[in-house]
Amino acid sequence: MAWTKKHTQLNDVLSDLVPNKSGINRFVLAAGLQPKFIDDSGNAIEVWNKVLIEADKRDKVDDLVKTVLDNYPENPFLKSALSSKEIDYSLSPDIDKVSKWNAVSAETLEVLTMGQSTLLPINFLSKGIIKSRSVAKVEMKIGTNRYNVGTGFLFKVKGIEDLFFITNFHVINRRSDIPKTRIIFDYEQDIYGNSLPSKSFEIEDGKVWYCSPVNQLDTTIFRVKDFDNSLNKYGYIELKEVEISDSEFVNIIQHPGGEMKQISLYHNIVTYRDERKIQYLTDTLKGSSGSPVFNSDWEVVALHHSGSEKKENELALPYGVKSRNEGISINKIIEFVRNNHIS
Structure with a gap:
């Protein structure tokens, strides 16, 4: 088996959802795998690792994911595991x-x-809904059908008129990544569960590029390009x-x-x-x-x-x-x- 980043992330998700070894076996059986071929020694993370190796050997990784998804139908990571689009969401520092x-x-x-x-x-x-408008998805293309993802938000600081966007340093910290990155607003559902039309913006590669490394503030601050004043729709969060x-x-x-x-x-x-x-x-x-x-x-x-x-x-x-x-x-x-x- 060629163990990929996607397998590592799936291993992490499964052990998070089903952290007790006693609960793993039913998913193994439901996926059409045979428990006798899987060593159940070690902690849940280790057992799930062995389950994934066996599932991959039998070409049943998707079957395994679907059985767990039946119990956690809204889990975004299980759904993304079934997609051909590879999302790198292991961004947080230890x-x-x-x-x-x-x-x-x-x-x-x-x-x-x-x-x-x-x-x-x-x-x-109501106040929460207003604040949520300024929060956006950060998506960076890192290869064919491969993306890094994070979150960020528009803000102003009292006494400064400029509008900024902030995310973590470990999400984006190199100017060379600016052309590959999009800030996506309204990536959410309406009250009926329908997807809203989202809007994507580019990062302004200008003088505002304030970075503080992970072991300090883990912060990157920049401006978002706004040629037609459409950012006004999303407001901003005033920091104090x-x-x-x-x-x-x-x-x-x-x-x-x-x-x-x-x-x-x-x-x-x-x-x-x-x-x-x-x-x-x-x-x-x-x-x-x-x-x-x-x-x-x-x-x-x-x-x-x-x-x-x-x-x-x-x-x-x-x-x-x-x-x-x-x-x-x-x-x-x-x-x-x-x-x-x-x-």
Whole structure:
């Protein structure tokens, strides 16, 4: 078997969806594979690796994906695995290589298990829709039918009239990639579940190209070409310095896996913050790099840049809750813009 990036990403997705070895066997059988030919020793990631190798040998990888897709019909990564278009959504840096992960406390878990009210005014939904207009998919062509994907958003900083777009440094950081990259707005569904007509923009290769590497702010800021003022439709998010505390809730608007726009609203809670970073529990998926992290007042508190699963020695989390997510403090990014930009 020629193990490709697509197989690695599929292995990651399957072990995320079915993390217990005891649950893997039924998918193996449903795909027409024989368990006796698959070594089930090791953790779930290792077992899924062996399952994929056997499925590839029998030309049944698509059959395997379809059986899991029956249980998770909206999962963007399973759907993309059946497509001939190759999406590289493994963009996030390893948290342990760029930051110290601060473990989740028992007090935070108490809040997460409904120790705090989650009631919000109904206008929370309307405000969120307005903010979401400025969020776009970032798509970079890296070969024939192969793409890198991420997320970003239009913004302004108080006191500066210029309109900027921001995403992660690890999504795009070379000027030579500008011609290959598109910023795509309205890549989402309407209230009836129909696809909206999206609009694609190019990056302006001009004096605004502010980059900070992964181990610092993991940020790239630029302008988007707008020849006919059509960007006005999408507005912008005004960034301002904000304070955030542990156990506050956050929400992320994102393009996971390069799929249509989605929002993470459940199980989202801040676990740690300092001057540079904010760490939180929330459901982010690969391809969410560069997404705005909002508080409950729809103020941006961070630029999402990394996420991974909890380690064995960390406290057990409620079922369905993901751990080890991190964003760069928006206060540091505002400071970065002001220090670099000359009107």
